[in-house]
Amino acid sequence: MLALERVNVRIGAMHVLRNVTLEVRPGATAALVGRNGAGKTTTLRTVMGLAARSSGTITFAGTDLDAVPPHRRPALGIGYAPEDRRLFSAFSVEENILLPDRVARTRNADAARKLERVYETVPELKELRRRPAGSVSGGQGKMVALGRALMIGTRLVLLDEPFQGLAPALARRYGDALRRLRERERELSLVITESNPALLAGLADTTFVIERGEVVPAETAPDHVG
């Protein structure tokens, strides 16, 4: 589904990603674990086209993403929930979740059906939907960002440190939502970054460990990072 092949990213003088190679199969849940600053976020941003790579290729469902400008990648079915939520505070929660489909001019009936499906996966969102996005708590905001990413990501969803900063109760509900998602959408590929791999136990079926911008074999990595 998603394949990175010897991807290098430099930001200024920093060599942030070094020959990153990884592959995520359809329906797989891949964990990308590593310390803060190891390159997890940059990896996801590079897939979205937000960070420019200096070499290497990224293919998605057989398409070289080089040929796809960043704003067209969502239309391929790639959803992305950044670590810091990044909701549009001028809109309500539901407007945030629906914005991608409005932009893509999805038929109203189709968008409503997708929205209902997202509400079934993340039921917390239904109660929040009329709230201004600027007024929800940080943890609730993460749920909203997940909902928005699910509306776009019909084939691949990238979640950047979803559990970071979540209170334990919310983290459990977020985990429940991911498990429901896993059961309902068997074909969907998931990439989840995390500095504490224990949080992804039972969810991930593949784990990539990234250290100083390099993907290292999982078995040689220290079992506790971050």
Place this chain on the structure above:
Amino acid sequence: MDPILLVLATLDGIAYAALVFLVAVGLTLIFGVMRILNVAHGGFYAIGAYAAASLVLSVSGADLNPWLTFPALLVAAGAVGAVLGLVIERGLLRHIYAKEEVLQLLVTFAAFMILEDVQRLVWGVQPYAATDPVRLLGTVEVMGIPYNAYQIILLPAIALLVLVGLRWFLRHTLSGKVITAVTEDRETAITVGIDARRVFTITFVIGAVLASLGGALASPTTAIQLGLGAEMIVLSFAVVATAGLGQVEGAALAALLIGLGRSFAVYLVPELDVLIPYMIMVLVLLVRPQGLFAVAEKRRI
């Protein structure tokens, strides 16, 4: 203060604020979306004024219905704004979005200078006056003082219409929401499928049309001559900075504040009338560096 002067100063201030608002709101909209302070905006205003005056003069001279001068103002504004906006954004700004802000500012300043020369080339150095629209609307009496209806009714009405219309457009239409999203967070907008570059073009053209509308509407009230654009860009920058960059509603209130401040200065302390708008700006920015209506930006790491 003489009550008659008080009323006159208020009316002058309102009329002037209406024009300044039209220019400032475009400037602030463009800044909000593109993070570029567009100095060329003053050129759009000036060329809008020249083009409108030329069109009004040819309508007046051509034995047509004199009321056609009103649509002529709008046509001139729309054409100038759309053409210049497209040419500057596509031809110039598009290539420097990734560059540092100072360079972007200098490029729009260069565009402003080029537009000044265009005015000199096309319209020469003699002033133009095309006052038919003001004459046609006659005068109204406000608290016993006759004042021309064009400046005290039409201009504020159009400014209000633009403010309400723009608010409605930004909140209730898809294009407006897309512009709002890019203003708030360009990167995230891209990840939900928004073509930020297209939004830049649309926003820039809307801003340019508003600036040239300001110029076109100002043209019947004043002698149009070189230097018009420079005065307006500096003043509308003061309005935008006072309100807070990117604030649409704030720009309306700041325009009123600065318009009134300036007109009262004209009557009370005429030696300070040029200075007052900037004194207001400096005072506001000393107390609230982010402007009257902007919330201080959250730091993102």
